[in-house]
Amino acid sequence: GPKVLQIPSHQIIDMGQMVTLNCDPVSNHLYFYWYKQILGQQMEFLVNFYNGKVMEKSKLFKDQFSVERPDGSYFTLKIQPTALEDSAVYFCASSLVGEGTEVFFGKGTRLTVV
């Protein structure tokens, strides 16, 4: 089936540094999402993105977070500066437009802030 690719699969970064997580969504999808999962537990919505704009964001999407998708390139989540509590697995997802359309998830990027 359609694949969402996430690069890298694992990243270790010093607290206070900047990190960029990259996502290659399914090619014809128009909605993009980031979710955060800690220790294999609950998936928590961070943000969704459509037509170059953030549509919704949760309380977890702190001011240090930003997303963008320059034309034809990766959908990125940038964290600047990172904090210890940002350690988690970050899942990118994408979907078509329309009610009930399936949201496809990538395999995640495990971020470890030390």
Next chain:
Amino acid sequence: QQQVRQSSQSLTVWEGETAILNCSYENSAFDYFPWYQQFPGEGPALLIAIRSVSDKKEDGRFTIFFNKREKNLSLHIKDSQPGDSATYFCAASADQGGRALIFGTGTTVSVSP
């Protein structure tokens, strides 16, 4: 406040039995309820989904029963197989396309041969 709740953190069944996973929600605006299956090291994958206009959705061995009045739903996995051992997440959204999915805390199912 947890908007989507899954009553069991873990569940063990024997091969061939029916596993029943329960989920409840708070927000009456939710009208789309997918169940996702996640294996270790993988992203969640859509298993089956239901809209609030229906009370039952079946796909092979997987069935969702939905009770709008009680704001709960359940996933039944018939004839459980060892390959069904995974974590199952109930999710919900106010489905206007592209809306946030709110996930439950997940139920880890172990199927013993």
